[in-house]
Amino acid sequence: MGSIFGSMFRIATWGESHGGGVGVVIDGCPPGLPLTAEEIQAELDRRRPGQSEITTPRKESDTVEILSGVHEGFTLGTPIALNVRNKDARPEAYSEMREKFRPSHADFTYERKFGRRMAEGGGRSSARETIGRVAAGAVARKILRLSEGVRIVAFIDRIQDIAMPPSETAPDAEAVEATPVRCPHPATAAAMIERIKEVRAKGDSVGGSIRCHITGLPAGWGAPVFDRLEADLAKAMLSLPATKGFEVGSGFHGTFLPGSEHNDAFENRQGRVRTMTNRSGGVQGGISNGEELYFSVAFKPTATILQRQATVDKEGNATELMGRGRHDPCVLPRAVPIVEAMAALVLLDHAMRHHAQCRTFSFEGSDGGGDEP
Amino acid sequence: MGSIFGSMFRIATWGESHGGGVGVVIDGCPPGLPLTAEEIQAELDRRRPGQSEITTPRKESDTVEILSGVHEGFTLGTPIALNVRNKDARPEAYSEMREKFRPSHADFTYERKFGRRMAEGGGRSSARETIGRVAAGAVARKILRLSEGVRIVAFIDRIQDIAMPPSETAPDAEAVEATPVRCPHPATAAAMIERIKEVRAKGDSVGGSIRCHITGLPAGWGAPVFDRLEADLAKAMLSLPATKGFEVGSGFHGTFLPGSEHNDAFENRQGRVRTMTNRSGGVQGGISNGEELYFSVAFKPTATILQRQATVDKEGNATELMGRGRHDPCVLPRAVPIVEAMAALVLLDHAMRHHAQCRTFSFEGSDGGGDEP
């Protein structure tokens, strides 16, 4: 349970770190979208291991195959199945994990919930699971961009205490991709890379925060009450491995201000209603207001470290576990496209819901008399 | 759209600040639960206005009526309809709001989304909407307490920069209720009350953060991937009015630590697998691990302030709006029971899902031969 997401543009992901592969089925994709495997592959390549000197050196080509829903280059409106085969599996590397629970991993909780687990590579709790999300997100992003003019750019704004200067507007996507650490501020990026190399040398790991900006968003997307736009984004982000927090707009920092300084006054700017400041972060009452939407996500330091740690085995006996293998000392660079993908999935779903409820029907010309129900 | 929550224990809330009332329908409640209107009323009384010197002086008795689903003192297993009539409406107080958008409120976005809105009191975007949530949450809490031994306690841990000393364990519920500000640390509570009175005197407002602890949670609730326990909690919290952020466990602060300090080592404590620290906050891989689950929610300062603010009217003309009326200078004291209610709704839903998938079927004695599909 829990592997289906969305209400209109719905995705079902599947797959473990080991076994036949990972993938996703998209149900509800609009027909007529031009779509190729190459476009999806481009997003997967941003997520895959071994892409730079600061990620895990594991080699996984993660080649995506479109199995259905696309015909002669266009989406049919029927489910799109996207599969990626698993490779480079070394189950023998995981024999110790079968017996011992890795600290701050999902080994123990999966075992308690399901009575069993795939120990190799973490099974379903592996970050490989996000491949399906990124593949589906690539489709959602393209629809948002082509049809709605909505663009999404995420980036690392902080690794531990190394933070880039604050800014209220979205950076250039090219600037983000210009460094392997996906921080658009070159000096900060250099310091971040340095830090990551340092902790890796010690067999340790680091975390930080990813910020995401959405531009071109019209006013009116979102919903009152439970499915507020920021609520669905919060769920999407906290559903990602290693996340511990979410902020929209002024976030936790804004709670230190009085209301008189925090409120976003309205003004008429070039004929459009705009806010003078954007502490709301583009959403008010759960609905987009036409300003830039931005949010931040906290990622904890990678749980797998190459150091000796105290733990227990399946029988509950105290023991130690020594991390081995090829792991990311910092998950954030590869998490950037995942954050973008999840944001795209949430936004497209809300776009569809907004159209369905508020832009589908017309009662003009109705006299409201209601002479016949 | 967006007023239905949950997958098994599902609630549908309705109602505006003005009009016939507010309420909720609960679908999926287990049968046989002893339930009275008085118990639900007790939770609503913790939420209602006018309960103390630091909340709005508006008098709303908010009396709940059980219209269905309970018979001879026990739940039937059929939908429970809970209604609260609106009173004390003064629509004339809102004439200015019909024309002008209140800064950092939902007036503008509702108008853009729906083409119309109920200006009086904010309509559906009013915090009165949360009455239905608290009423349903009271039912969920009782089930969790009676049947599962799960208890939920929330409290204010910070107003602006006034924070109580940090603690990793839940405070006593009585200590929380002992002060009108619902902070269990008396000295801090006194300072918070002082601050709230000060800002109210200036016609200003303040925000802060609410922390929530869940005790007695068994290991195994939650799910991999999209419906992680913390993801559903994040959505639930960000769906509340005035919220801007969510953290679970070590949250944003934990991202400053290296993995070697952040990880929660396992140990065998009195025959049970426990973690030595609890930076995970009781969830690992989206599933509870049997430790205390705790999270924090950021609430912005109340948007309604009794000061003159720049805004625009419906035609887009620049104008000013002077806040009037009886408002909370700080929403947090009344938000405490709302946070608890939403947590209860999420947890009960996950309890039902966990039982359905993992504790319903038995394959013991199966030879696995599968001679017949």
Next chain:
Amino acid sequence: MGSIFGSMFRIATWGESHGGGVGVVIDGCPPGLPLTAEEIQAELDRRRPGQSEITTPRKESDTVEILSGVHEGFTLGTPIALNVRNKDARPEAYSEMREKFRPSHADFTYERKFGRRMAEGGGRSSARETIGRVAAGAVARKILRLSEGVRIVAFIDRIQDIAMPPSETAPDAEAVEATPVRCPHPATAAAMIERIKEVRAKGDSVGGSIRCHITGLPAGWGAPVFDRLEADLAKAMLSLPATKGFEVGSGFHGTFLPGSEHNDAFENRQGRVRTMTNRSGGVQGGISNGEELYFSVAFKPTATILQRQATVDKEGNATELMGRGRHDPCVLPRAVPIVEAMAALVLLDHAMRHHAQCRTFSFEGSDGGGDEP
């Protein structure tokens, strides 16, 4: 569980035959629809008891109240709560039912499922439960009529063996309402009324079938695979009390024909693609083809009869039960507006889904190059 229906235009019904009342919450209603309580009341009046000499003489005014979601005569886009208070309750009439299970009623199954039940009037299994459906359906019908030009007309085409002459096209709604039995063929209607009076005199009951025609339906509503238009209609109809069967188009009768006679050939009629016959019943592959959609629903004879029947009591002892009270000897006349209501709910939901997926986004001007995902 099971009291929420729909994916976009969602309704949650509540209420038992006795207790506070019955009602419905509609979530997802488009904004801007002119709506009054009188319009909804008109549909409820078609459903209520005591409306004619062939229905139960129970007097239930069933007055609906709009509690939310409508402001100044128009829908807000927020949840619409519609309540009807219960009256005329005579719980003392049901003391025998507390101990004995009525044959072919839901007494036994509710008791087994929930461990308890409201014996008075059948509780949630009472046909009073359909009031919420009819109220919500009245809203859906108005939207379909005003905005889409879709009209729905149901009628009784057979009581036991008394059937009206077959026709492939919809009768006039006025002709249906012209007789209390809601059969548009006067001679057949007279015979049906006679039959109903006869069986009532014997303390017995009768069933039959209701046919429903939908006109003005555009091609393209519905979906492949699970949510075929006829599948959702079948579910909606079989969810009604006393239903035992559903047929669309040629139904069971069509299975006697060879394919060469059953197929609907296409032709170009006045510039539009039409089928020469309509054995498909307006749906092909789960999607409307622009022809009239029609289906039939089987309603069994009323289970409550004023005759002595064998049964068991709660302890499992053999006993007898003598039906008493004021019951419909035939549920079909009052079921006609309920069938229409359910059809409206299904169609509107599919209209919203169709728009969301297939009419919301535009990729024209796209070069399909997909240089950026």
Next chain:
Amino acid sequence: MGSIFGSMFRIATWGESHGGGVGVVIDGCPPGLPLTAEEIQAELDRRRPGQSEITTPRKESDTVEILSGVHEGFTLGTPIALNVRNKDARPEAYSEMREKFRPSHADFTYERKFGRRMAEGGGRSSARETIGRVAAGAVARKILRLSEGVRIVAFIDRIQDIAMPPSETAPDAEAVEATPVRCPHPATAAAMIERIKEVRAKGDSVGGSIRCHITGLPAGWGAPVFDRLEADLAKAMLSLPATKGFEVGSGFHGTFLPGSEHNDAFENRQGRVRTMTNRSGGVQGGISNGEELYFSVAFKPTATILQRQATVDKEGNATELMGRGRHDPCVLPRAVPIVEAMAALVLLDHAMRHHAQCRTFSFEGSDGGGDEP
């Protein structure tokens, strides 16, 4: 949209007749179920073409592969992805279909809905789509059988006017499989086979009805109101290609009886509450009563016939279409395992829901005092 089914045991199917393949993702499968590809394959083999002299001679091995969710022979509780590659594709055989709409097929409606379609083999509207259903149903059946003792057997009870003698109890599964036509009454089966061969010789096709019996069902599965057990079964069956009707229990025939003859009296039989007759078909008020559940499904004659038919082309011009290729003159023999699969999916979902709501929580020992909500 429309390719996801179920609320707890949820499946997402994908795939077209041509392209990469077809398959299904199961989300919510209980962990610990022993499961092999061979068991699933056995069910697919009952569905596949070319299995007997009365089905299409197309050769499709339809080999299933388990890609995830199963580890060391047992289900993990995570999504199970089941894939079947497409083979034997002859797209050149479909050039005429690209331009002309086949009568009583989904060609026209898909084109109108989506603006495009895969003409080869019907794309998503092909009966190949049901492969994913049968694969998922094989898993559901095994759970029902091993853990709940519930067994499902479907069979053809009528081809056109050739009907087997009526019976209220389930036939033996082996008797059903003993003939290629899957009718457990040998003499009737022989006549059916004869009829199918006759119509095939003429290039024509036939339909009929499939009946399904479910034994071992406990009382209490199902739900009041919208998700009645028979309502969900009706939806499941009408979601199958070529279906036009559904009956549960006495169905349409029962509507000819008076209530006094139709009602199922209760009795105490060997210490258990049973009904003397079973016109209810095992469900009362939407909930199973412990008797055998049975229903019938109408399948129209195959739309593809090897005869010349009038139709129009994509431009709306009148034309003719001559059916070619290898088609089933009667879909029912291969539909039997599909009906069983859909029934299994509905029943397992309801089993999980029933447990979650009614068998998970215990309030015994509660004093009902509710001193604390």
